[in-house]
Amino acid sequence: MEYRYRPSSHTFALERKNLAQALATIKKRIQALLDNKGTPVSGYNDITVYQAVARGQQIWYEEWDRHGHNPYYGRIEYVDRTEGEEPTVVYVSKAQRSLEFEDANGRLVDIIPWNAPVARMFITHRSVPGQWDLDRVTRIGIDNLEVVEVADTFRGPMLPPLPDSEGENAAEQLFEKRGGGKLSDIVATLQEEQYDLIVQPLRQNLVIQGGPGSGKTEIALHRIVHLLHSAALSPQQILYLGPSGPFLRYVSDILPSLDAQDVVLHDLVSWLSRELGVPVRKKSASSDDALLYDEVFTQRLERWVDHYAANLAKNLGDLRMAFDVETVSGRHQGTLELSSAQVYETFATSSRYSLRERWRLLRHRWDQMVETALAGAESRQLTSYQKLARQRFDHWQEQVPRVETLQDLMAIYPVARQEAGIEAPFHRESVWALADALALLFLAGRFLGHSQHYALVVLDEAQDVPAVGFALAEQLVSTNGSLTLVGDPFQHLNPYTEVENWSEVANRLHAQHVELLDNYRSGAQIVHLANAAHPAGIKQVPRRGGGIIHPPVKVSESKVAEAVMQEVVRGKREYLGQVAVIFANKAPRDLLERFQRLKPETIEMAFEPENPEPYDVIMATVEYAKGLEFDMVILMAETEEAFETTGAGAYQLFTGISRAREEVMMMGLRHLPKLYGRCYRQALRMTKFGSSALR
Numbered sequence: 015m016e017y018r019y020r021p022s023s024h025t026f027a028l029e030r031k032n033l034a035q036a037l038a039t040i041k042k043r044i045q046a047l048l049d050n051k052g053t054p055v056s057g058y059n060d061i062t063v064y065q066a067v068a069r070g071q072q073i074w075y076e077e078w079d080r081h082g083h084n085p086y087y088g089r090i091e092y093v094d095r096t097e098g099e100e101p102t103v104v105y106v107s108k109a110q111r112s113l114e115f116e117d118a119n120g121r122l123v124d125i126i127p128w129n130a131p132v133a134r135m136f137i138t139h140r141s142v143p144g145q146w147d148l149d150r151v152t153r154i155g156i157d158n159l160e161v162v163e164v165a166d167t168f169r170g171p172m173l174p175p176l177p178d179s180e181g182e183n184a185a186e187q188l189f190e191k192r193g194g195g196k197l198s199d200i201v202a203t204l205q206e207e208q209y210d211l212i213v214q215p216l217r218q219n220l221v222i223q224g225g226p227g228s229g230k231t232e233i234a235l236h237r238i239v240h241l242l243h244s245a246a247l248s249p250q251q252i253l254y255l256g257p258s259g260p261f262l263r264y265v266s267d268i269l270p271s272l273d274a275q276d277v278v279l280h281d282l283v284s285w286l287s288r289e290l291g292v293p294v295r296k297k298s299a300s301s302d303d304a305l306l307y308d309e310v311f312t313q314r315l316e317r318w319v320d321h322y323a324a325n326l327a328k329n330l331g332d333l334r335m336a337f338d339v340e341t342v343s344g345r346h347q348g349t350l351e352l353s354s355a356q357v358y359e360t361f362a363t364s365s366r367y368s369l370r371e372r373w374r375l376l377r378h379r380w381d382q383m384v385e386t387a388l389a390g391a392e393s394r395q396l397t398s399y400q401k402l403a404r405q406r407f408d409h410w411q412e413q414v415p416r417v418e419t420l421q422d423l424m425a426i427y428p429v430a431r432q433e434a435g436i437e438a439p440f441h442r443e444s445v446w447a448l449a450d451a452l453a454l455l456f457l458a459g460r461f462l463g464h465s466q467h468y469a470l471v472v473l474d475e476a477q478d479v480p481a482v483g484f485a486l487a488e489q490l491v492s493t494n495g496s497l498t499l500v501g502d503p504f505q506h507l508n509p510y511t512e513v514e515n516w517s518e519v520a521n522r523l524h525a526q527h528v529e530l531l532d533n534y535r536s537g538a539q540i541v542h543l544a545n546a547a548h549p550a551g552i553k554q555v556p557r558r559g560g561g562i563i564h565p566p567v568k569v570s571e572s573k574v575a576e577a578v579m580q581e582v583v584r585g586k587r588e589y590l591g592q593v594a595v596i597f598a599n600k601a602p603r604d605l606l607e608r609f610q611r612l613k614p615e616t617i618e619m620a621f622e623p624e625n626p627e628p629y630d631v632i633m634a635t636v637e638y639a640k641g642l643e644f645d646m647v648i649l650m651a652e653t654e655e656a657f658e659t660t661g662a663g664a665y666q667l668f669t670g671i672s673r674a675r676e677e678v679m680m681m682g683l684r685h686l687p688k689l690y691g692r693c694y695r696q697a698l699r700m701t702k703f704g705s706s707a708l709r
């Protein structure tokens with residue numbers, strides 16, 4: 015329950031005044047900065063301090079210029095036990111720079127960032143024992159510089175009851191429709207479990223597993239924002255890898271809206287292809303390379319690298335150099351030796367270093383031996399022996415094949431792959447399959463080392479990423495950084511990536527592993543339908559009401575285009591956001607053409623566009639639609655097997671249904687889809703017997 019104030023109430027009036035005060039303060043300070051009168055950009059004789067202050071002011075200006083029209087989500091009233099009994103008031107905002115203003119009662123209050131520790135109480139509605147006693151949490155809706163809503167979402171027991179004239183109790187707000195086909199920031203309605211993941215320290219690895227619409231992508235992106243500010247990371251220290259270009263467009267608004275302007279989001283395939291300098295394709299090469307996707311493949315590659323290193327050491331033999339020098343204490347002669355045992359030790363046991371680093375270690379060791387043995391030698395002699403020693407080393411090293419570039423590695427990759435047990439032949443094609451490309455870059459890490467490491471690596475929609483991709487992501491994390499893996503193993507569409515649970519991955523990474531069960535995307539009916547279709551029977555909890563589901567229908571070849579267009583037109587009329595027509599595997603080309611011919615001029619529709627944004631209707635396969643959301647989804651079973659239990663069908667059905675926010679239907683081309691039909695009946699029973707209760 016929450017307490018909503020009437021617009022005529024005293025509290026509402028007070029918040030109107032407070033907003034006016036806050037807006038005036040922001041305006042004044044921005045103006046002062048523009049006039050260059052802001053405190054203080056002069057008077058510093060140290061230029062770096064001066065520049066830092068000026069830069070700070072610039073950022074402050076940019077942030078408040080952006081958020082000034084909507085400066086906060088609400089306020090918290092609490093007693094800070096460390097400071098006495100006086101209540102403190104803070105307003106919670108999107109901006110990362112605080113601002114102080116004088117409220118309508120003449121008190122100085124702060125507007126603080128949403129991820130500041132105190133702001134957690136805005137979400138949890140709980141005191142922090144011994145530190146902060148929470149009295150009141152108020153949500154303040156602001157639109158067009160006006161207060162449009164004031165509601166206490168928490169009132170402590172010490173607060174006096176409010177007179178009826180002020181407002182009334184009302185059911186808590188649900189996560190209602192905002193329309194549009196883009197993900198937006200959710201700071202105002204963040205939930206505790208989401209917030210706590212977002213603000214985990216930089217070094218904490220996370221494995222965030224959860225059903226569709228549970229906010230996994232939101233959490234990952236908000237975490238980036240939080241770490242950029244709290245750990246003072248630069249955008250270049252962040253590597254975010256998502257499943258596709260259209261998905262990146264779908265999520266691209268969040269970071270800039272939360273003041274993370276320059277983080278570049280990558281889709282895995284394009285990023286890999288840039289890193290390797292070769293084209294990479296998403297689909298696997300053949301049907302017999304399941305092992306390529308398995309963790310065992312990574313382990314075998316690791317072992318192969320170790321064998322490779324050990325063999326090098328064996329083939330190298332000893333490195334020797336005789337010397338004879340004059341020192342102050344007399345003549346000094348002998349033979350320097352880097353024994354094969356020492357070489358083996360460096361090469362075969364220091365597996366945390368890349369091979370390139372191991373060579374460097376060896377060279378360093380040899381240089382040191384020379385330096386120690388020739389200590390005190392006359393300088394000309396020393397220089398010439400050092401030169402000779404280097405030549406010996408180079409010559410000795412040349413006995414074995416060297417892998418120095420990515421091209422060298424590409425040349426030996428087929429051997430590595432075969433040695434790791436992949437039977438399907440590797441064709442040196444112009445395009446690399448995803449798993450091979452990941453394995454190659456992983457090997458590059460072991461052989462050459464990566465040129466760049468990242469403080470935060472995020473792998474989103476990771477369920478379809480081959481296991482070697484996880485190992486690569488781990489490799490790319492810098493010493494003080496961490497990895498965040500995000501996805502839903504039950505939405506996996508690739509037949510080889512079936513992993514029931516990511517606990518083992520989490521264990522290996524010493525990661526915090528969470529499974530999120532709430533669904534914020536879809537109306538309750540749709541969640542019930544998705545639950546009935548869940549391949550492992552996991553039940554999500556709907557956090558929104560409504561949702562419309564339809565029984566399956568059979569459509570004939572001649573009527574299908576008309577039937578779909580009729581629904582599309584209706585969907586466009588009823589919803590603000592996009593409509594999607596989703597096929598399981600392959601959209602028949604003639605059907606797509608018929609859709610296009612039949613569509614009214616006012617409707618823009620496209621098949622799997624690189625940029626889905628401008629279109630009213632998206633036609634796509636489930637693979638494309640992964641991670642995206644639409645107001646209405648028409649599932650199109652193009653064959654009798656499509657969306658059925660065989661193969662990936664059940665996963666496709668579950669993923670397909672879960673794309674919908676408001677409405678789902680299923681059409682079978684020349685047949686009645688069976689699995690969907692069963693799920694539909696089950697979902698209806700759930701609702702009928704009252705289990706659609708929302709949290």
Ligand SMILES: Nc1ncnc2c1ncn2[C@@H]1O[C@H](COP(=O)(O)OP(=O)(O)OP(=O)(O)O)[C@@H](O)[C@H]1O
Binds near residue numbers: 205228232642
């Ligand atoms: N706390 C919240 N308040 C309001 N909306 C939320 C909240 N959490 C998530 N959402 C909304 O739920 C929808 C799904 O979020 P998101 O795409 O992050 O989920 P996901 O778990 O990544 O889904 P999928 O597995 O389908 O990719 C989005 O519209 C998002 O804005």
